[in-house]
Amino acid sequence: MLVKDNINLRIINIHTIKPLHIENIKQECTMQNKVFSLEEHSVIGGIGSSIADVIATYGINSKLVKIGINDKFAEGYGTYSEIKKMNSLDANSICEIIKKNL
Numbered sequence: 257m258l259v260k261d262n263i264n265l266r267i268i269n270i271h272t273i274k275p276l277h278i279e280n281i282k283q284e285c286t287m288q289n290k291v292f293s294l295e296e297h298s299v300i301g302g303i304g305s306s307i308a309d310v311i312a313t314y315g316i317n318s319k320l321v322k323i324g325i326n327d328k329f330a331e332g333y334g335t336y337s338e339i340k341k342m343n344s345l346d347a348n349s350i351c352e353i354i355k356k357n358l
Contacts, residue, residue, distance in 0.1 A: 293324075
């Protein structure tokens with residue numbers, strides 16, 4: 257969806273917080289001006305927070321935008337797709353957040 261707007265992103269899958277692959281995160285963040293983290297739960301204490309710790313600890317000059325559920329309970333009931341949309345975690349919402357922050 258972003259490519260049609262000439263937005264090309266590099267996607268890195270960090271599937272576990274432990275062990276945290278600090279060297280990989282440092283390398284990827286150092287190469288980018290802006291880094292986005294995406295998680296389907298709270299942005300507090302998740303992988304975005306771990307990335308923020310690496311950026312701060314090593315003085316990396318990248319801005320981090322954490323995408324996920326802010327400090328609140330998830331909204332709504334319904335199917336997985338409906339709940340993602342209600343919480344701005346569907347593909348359209350994620351693309352809009354990225355565009356707004358570029």
